[in-house]
Amino acid sequence: MGGDVGVRVMMAGAALARHRHDGLRFTLFGDETEIKAALDRHPNLRAASDVIHAASVVAGSDKPSAAIRKKNSSMSLAIAAVKAGDAGAAVSAGNTGALMAMAKVALRTMPGVDRPALAALLPTLGANDVVMLDLGANTECDARNLVQFAVMGAAYARIAFDLERPRVRLMNIGTEEMKGTEEIRDAAAILRTASLPMAFEGFTEGDKIGSGDADVIVCDGFSGNVALKTAEGTARFVTDLLRRAFTSSVRSKIGFLISKPAMHLLKHHLDPNNHNGAVFLGLNGVVVKSHGSADEKGVANAVHVAARLLEEDITRKIAGDMAHLRPLFAPASGTAQPAK
Incomplete structure (x- = not known):
């Protein structure tokens, strides 16, 4: 309904x-x-x-x-x-x-998961899309949450992109190690030294979300939701701007006819219906959220996401990966600990 x-x-x-x-x-x-x-x-x-x-x-x-x-x-x-x-x-x-x-x-949340996260696939210039989470379920996150999101996002990426070790990055205000909040730096310190089914590659910035240099981008829900809405707005801005430009004169209309195949490819790449279906990761069950404005193709894609996650048993994969986290959060001298 x-x-x-x-x-x-x-x-x-x-x-x-x-x-x-x-x-x-x-x-x-x-x-x-x-x-x-x-x-x-x-x-x-x-x-x-x-x-x-x-x-x-x-x-x-x-x-x-x-x-x-x-x-x-x-x-x-x-x-x-x-x-x-x-x-x-x-x-x-x-x-x-x-x-x-x-x-x-x-x-309820799975054992070892403090909070579920909302994850979605976003288009990139790379060989595959990027899994981004959290996109709004948790406005404030500590290092422990971010590390758990990284593990869950990597499990999703292994299924979605058929990768053995997805490239994971934390979204930050810079790529230098000293940049960002204490929570982000602590999460990075844990991920750098952990033996997890992923390749942690440090930080990325908001303008690199679509670059294709990461398979998973992790952030708190506040930052993720703002980034997602900004990307959606920018996509609409670009398509509307091009539409205006191509209808501004007869010469522009002729140019549009010449570039129509390229414009069709651009429209397909930016169409949110082709990437519809956000997932609540970390729950004891699969729940997929379709965008409210999705058309029938978008709804079908959301169902496809649910079917693929069931076929690949995403819940079991996350549970297995979470076992790697238990020793990471045990107190140890000289080891970065998540913010409380």
Whole structure:
């Protein structure tokens, strides 16, 4: 029931995902009448779906504390299905704060994880996208949180990009070792000396997010959310500016026709629907957040992310990697310790 359009786009996206993953089955939570009407347009999806009526819906304006009390909402029932083992993953385009709060309360964090993090794939100029986290779940983080995010992000990158040792960097205000807050420097000190399934390569700055020199970028949720929104705004600014430039004169329109293939490639690369599907990492279950403005292709990509994480058993991978962290946080003379 979430997203800017709601049922119609969510059903179209699920149907598109069903064509990509013909083994998937769906349980659809929400207004039964609306969902069944939308399913009539997608026989392939209807044949692989069960519909569970939800008495209420979490609104975009609902505070997380109020949303949690809506026990019979479509969002709450979807997460409860994951907890009960009736579903492998939950995908929602609804209220992000409410989704995180409900998922954290119902599924709990995994052993060794203090806080779950919101991770997403962002486009780069490199051979693959970059996993960036946290993107808003935790506004303030200590060194321990950042190290845990690095481990979880690396596990995700190994699945998404088929890498053995993803390159991990901490986002900072400079690349020099003395730059940044105490929490960032402490996290870097731990990651430099740790034996983890990743290649820690120090710091990166905000203008290098899309450069392709990292597979995972780690930061606190406040910085990550600002960086994400700035990148999205810049992408819209560039595309709107080019549109204006190419329609300003007859000569410009001719130039547009000549450069149309390149413009199509640029539009494809910057289209957020091609990278849709943020993941709450660190929970005892898979929960994927679709952007509210996603179209059917974007929703399908969010479902694809959920399916891939289930196929590769992301929860088991993170649990195994977290075992490497236990000795890192044990008190030791001369070893950098996370901020308390």
